[in-house]
Amino acid sequence: DTEVTQTPKHLVMGMTNKKSLKCEQHMGHRAMYWYKQKAKKPPELMFVYSYEKLSINESVPSRFSPECPNSSLLNLHLHALQPEDSALYLCASSHITGGETQYFGPGTRLLVL
Amino acid sequence: TQLLEQSPQFLSIQEGENLTVYCNSSSVFSSLQWYRQEPGEGPVLLVTVVTGGEVKKLKRLTFQFGDARKDSSLHITAAQTGDTGLYLCAGASSGTYKYIFGTGTRLKVLA
Numbered sequence: 001d002t003e004v005t006q007t008p009k010h011l012v013m014g015m016t017n018k019k020s021l022k023c024e025q026h027m028g029h030r031a032m033y034w035y036k037q038k039a040k041k042p043p044e045l046m047f048v049y050s051y052e053k054l055s056i057n058e059s060v061p062s063r064f065s066p067e068c069p070n071s072s073l074l075n076l077h078l079h080a081l082q083p084e085d086s087a088l089y090l091c092a093s094s095h096i097t098g099g100e101t102q103y104f105g106p107g108t109r110l111l112v113l
Numbered sequence: 114t115q116l117l118e119q120s121p122q123f124l125s126i127q128e129g130e131n132l133t134v135y136c137n138s139s140s141v142f143s144s145l146q147w148y149r150q151e152p153g154e155g156p157v158l159l160v161t162v163v164t165g166g167e168v169k170k171l172k173r174l175t176f177q178f179g180d181a182r183k184d185s186s187l188h189i190t191a192a193q194t195g196d197t198g199l200y201l202c203a204g205a206s207s208g209t210y211k212y213i214f215g216t217g218t219r220l221k222v223l224a
Contacts, residue, residue, distance in 0.1 A: 102212055
């Protein structure tokens with residue numbers, strides 16, 4: 001099974017709302033990632049967790065707050081977002097050694113009004 | 114800074130034609146992935162190549178990893194309308210969790 005699941009599929013939120021994106025994998029991967037993708041562009045790395053600890057933060061604004069409650073789950077908490085944050089948010093996972101294949105979830109399409 | 118340049122950026126061809134997409138870098142990668150992505154969906158893994166000179170075939174798709182592990186190509190034989198999508202290459206280096214994505218090739222296959 002090489003499946004990464006993400007919920008919700010679509011999300012519309014106002015600039016004062018608080019929402020969370022969820023990601024789950026059961027492949028035993030200990031590295032999990034959040035990416036942001038704008039239309040017609042490649043994914044941009046936001047955060048990397050390895051062994052449930054944040055190992056990379058690509059200078060992401062604090063209105064995005066990641067959380068890794070356990071080895072299978074990854075959350076992205078959203079608060080006070082801006083319209084320019086509207087994008088496809090992708091979760092991915094891989095084995096921990098680095099240089100391994102990343103498997104992506106279907107993404108959450110976020111619209112900030 | 115590691116970069117992966119893909120070419121061409123856009124490709125519109127007739128069904129039945131062949132095509133090749135290139136992914137080039139000046140950096141060495143321990144592995145390289147190819148993905149296809151539909152609008153609004155996540156990238157779907159097509160293949161991973163890890164050995165210099167490696168060739169992998171997936172039905173009508175042939176993937177090659179350069180001898181020096183700096184470049185890769187994807188060749189599609191007899192393209193079908195279902196091949197339409199965004200093709201992304203992504204290079205990985207051992208010891209890092211940063212995957213370098215190519216700029217993408219947007220393929221449209223016309224019936």
